[in-house]
Amino acid sequence: MLYICKDKNYKMITENYISNEFCKAINNLYSQNVDIKLVQVQKTKKDFNGDYTINVFPFLKISKKSPEQTATEIGNYLKDSISAVSNFEVIKGFLNISFSNSFWVNKLNNISNIDSENIEHQNILIEYSSPNTNKPLHLGHVRNNLIGHSLSEILKANGNNVTKVNLVNDRGIHICKSMLAWQKWGNGITPEKANKKGDKLVGDFYVLFDKEYKKQVADLISNGKTKEEAEKNAGLIIEAREMLKKWEANDSDIFELWNKMNGWVYRGFEQTYNLLGITFDKTYYESQTYGLGKDAVLKGITTGTLIKKEDNSICADLTTEGLDEKILLRSDGTSVYMTQDIGTAIMRKKEFNADKMIYVVGNEQIYHFHALKLVLKKLGYEWYNSIFHLSYGMVELPEGKMKSREGTVVDADDLIQEMFDTAKTISLELGKLEGLTEKEIEQIIKIVGLGALKYFILKVDPKKNMLFNPVESIDFNGNTGPFIQYTYARIKSVLRKANDLGFAVNKSVGENIEINEIEKSIIKQIVNYNNIVSDAANELNPSIIANYIYMLAKDYNLFYHDYSILKEENEEKRNFKLLLSDITATKIKNCMSLLGIDVPERM
RNA sequence: GGUUCCGUAGCUCAGUUGGAUAGAGCAACAGCCUUCUAAGCUGUGGGUCGAGCGUUCGAAUCGCUCCGGAAUCACCA
Numbered sequence A: 001m002l003y004i005c006k007d008k009n010y011k012m013i014t015e016n017y018i019s020n021e022f023c024k025a026i027n028n029l030y031s032q033n034v035d036i037k038l039v040q041v042q043k044t045k046k047d048f049n050g051d052y053t054i055n056v057f058p059f060l061k062i063s064k065k066s067p068e069q070t071a072t073e074i075g076n077y078l079k080d081s082i083s084a085v086s087n088f089e090v091i092k093g094f095l096n097i098s099f100s101n102s103f104w105v106n107k108l109n110n111i112s113n114i115d116s117e118n119i120e121h122q123n124i125l126i127e128y129s130s131p132n133t134n135k136p137l138h139l140g141h142v143r144n145n146l147i148g149h150s151l152s153e154i155l156k157a158n159g160n161n162v163t164k165v166n167l168v169n170d171r172g173i174h175i176c177k178s179m180l181a182w183q184k185w186g187n188g189i190t191p192e193k194a195n196k197k198g199d200k201l202v203g204d205f206y207v208l209f210d211k212e213y214k215k216q217v218a219d220l221i222s223n224g225k226t227k228e229e230a231e232k233n234a235g236l237i238i239e240a241r242e243m244l245k246k247w248e249a250n251d252s253d254i255f256e257l258w259n260k261m262n263g264w265v266y267r268g269f270e271q272t273y274n275l276l277g278i279t280f281d282k283t284y285y286e287s288q289t290y291g292l293g294k295d296a297v298l299k300g301i302t303t304g305t306l307i308k309k310e311d312n313s314i315c316a317d318l319t320t321e322g323l324d325e326k327i328l329l330r331s332d333g334t335s336v337y338m339t340q341d342i343g344t345a346i347m348r349k350k351e352f353n354a355d356k357m358i359y360v361v362g363n364e365q366i367y368h369f370h371a372l373k374l375v376l377k378k379l380g381y382e383w384y385n386s387i388f389h390l391s392y393g394m395v396e397l398p399e400g401k402m403k404s405r406e407g408t409v410v411d412a413d414d415l416i417q418e419m420f421d422t423a424k425t426i427s428l429e430l431g432k433l434e435g436l437t438e439k440e441i442e443q444i445i446k447i448v449g450l451g452a453l454k455y456f457i458l459k460v461d462p463k464k465n466m467l468f469n470p471v472e473s474i475d476f477n478g479n480t481g482p483f484i485q486y487t488y489a490r491i492k493s494v495l496r497k498a499n500d501l502g503f504a505v506n507k508s509v510g511e512n513i514e515i516n517e518i519e520k521s522i523i524k525q526i527v528n529y530n531n532i533v534s535d536a537a538n539e540l541n542p543s544i545i546a547n548y549i550y551m552l553a554k555d556y557n558l559f560y561h562d563y564s565i566l567k568e569e570n571e572e573k574r575n576f577k578l579l580l581s582d583i584t585a586t587k588i589k590n591c592m593s594l595l596g597i598d599v600p601e602r603m
Numbered sequence B: 001g002g003u004u005c006c007g008u009a010g011c012u013c014a015g016u017u018g019g020a021u022a023g024a025g026c027a028a029c030a031g032c033c034u035u036c037u038a039a040g041c042u043g044u045g046g047g048u049c050g051a052g053c054g055u056u057c058g059a060a061u062c063g064c065u066c067c068g069g070a071a072u073c074a075c076c077a
Helices: A015-030 A057-063 A067-081 A101-109 A139-157 A173-185 A198-222 A227-233 A235-248 A252-276 A294-302 A337-352 A363-378 A382-386 A412-429 A438-458 A481-500 A517-527 A529-539 A542-562 A571-594
Strands: A041-043 A052-055 A085-091 A094-099 A123-127 A161-168 A282-285 A314-317 A325-329 A356-362 A387-392 A395-397
Touching (some): A015 A041, A015 A052, A067 A085, A101 A517, A123 A337, A139 A161, A139 A252, A139 A438, A139 A529, A139 A571, A161 A337, A198 A235, A198 A252, A235 A252, A294 A314, A314 A363, A325 A337, A325 A363, A337 A356, A337 A363, A412 A438, A438 A481, A481 A542, A481 A571, A517 A529, A542 A571
Parallel strands (some): A123 A356, A356 A387
Antiparallel strands (some): A085 A094
């Protein structure tokens, strides 16, 4: 049997193709079949010669020869069977295969700017943001929003049909607290009168409530009450609970106040969302959804999958799954958070025919979502496993966790404004804004400031806790958003000059040119783009994109520094360099867009 | 106490379907702008990958034990 069939088309040659040829080599040389999955084609490490590396250790049992001899025999086979292979080297059990220059230039010529060929076409619903209307957005929310937005873009880039939803927590005892404080001590103040964003104003009253409440509790304790008694019986909390009852009874005065204050908050949120570029396809309000789920729970009683206790409360027994009993309806028949999430999940599943429902929610709710899935399973919803809790880590300050009520939070608006200010200061110091109009300047500092913030957050693996140090603030040098934006702006500048000189960027260039290591390295990374985008979607991890684009930008800067593009005398080579630059710029722009970050044409 | 997650350079982070000498940035120090944007590039120093044991030809990566940190275990959301 003759396996050797010279490839005529470089396009076919992928890592998978090489694996396949490797299997053929084993078959041919040692008359055995190996599972293609066992063949790991890796990128050759920088310190060694070669483009792809295969470790032959796992196949020594088959070859019954030394690592060196096995690798050499297979190397020889591959050199014959794949015409694009120019050379190979064997070091210990590592087979390092080099491909020809023309192979790599051909790869560059065939880069399509259409994303990903592995189109998924799933209906994916993603919930993120989910703010409370009793306080302004802080850095933790910013992380949530950026992750949610970026994941949506990444999933779309892989061909999925993505619906972005927000679930606003606009009711409950905590909302009543700020309402009550405003009623008592607000003297009719409004955002306009206070000259303050509405969400900030309402947040102030929430903090004020907590302060006054703590005073009352302290008084009660000094009068001999236990801490628990004091916390339950303080006048303010009793008033807040009464207000909640009135709200649930549709009391018109309370409703009016509630609408008014929530309206202030929404206008405030809207501003912050606009600044960050966060949008949703649909917004749910808990005041409208909190009744959902009751029916499903009651049905669970009739089928016997849930337990009704003596006090009439209803719960799910999750002890066999390693969790505790979970209350689903209180003894007075009212529902809890879990009940609502059961209801909304069922509703959304139907409404969007969702194949997957992703919840971007902090890791403090791991238990909650674990329980949610198990309850849905118990209730007989077989799609319970299409729920995925993307639990992201906390943003911590050097002194620990942020706490709204204690005022130790990094406010989103303040932080964004600081980023703008820093971007402006640095740009002016570097003299980057000379000769630009006010409008252009404003646009650049906005793009760069936000770029720094967003990249800073998204380059970290979502599931890990991360630290933000307000004193050191966010950098603009090194592995940062501005560094990548700067690389883009530099390329654009070169391309503008090329255009002035009458050098067009050709879509494909001659393949018989010499390329150096750094140029090859850039091509390899560009070729890898689709894999990265698909990895990021599979892992639901924007940091994969961030790290990838950083590496590409870093390599490009090295190339840019060491080799002149416009002064290249060889026309073929100049065309190549222009194309390489142009495609790099496109990849930077695409990746940054997947992260929700803009790139400036100059900076 | 139970469950889950985390521990990599002084600091912030990459690297984990097991592969070669563990990488970046920041900070420190030393260089590079009559040359396409120096928000850049180059170099130097910096590590018992929390500790130990095990599995393996091979472990930062897998398993067990321990140490340290975080989250959670509500008729809150």
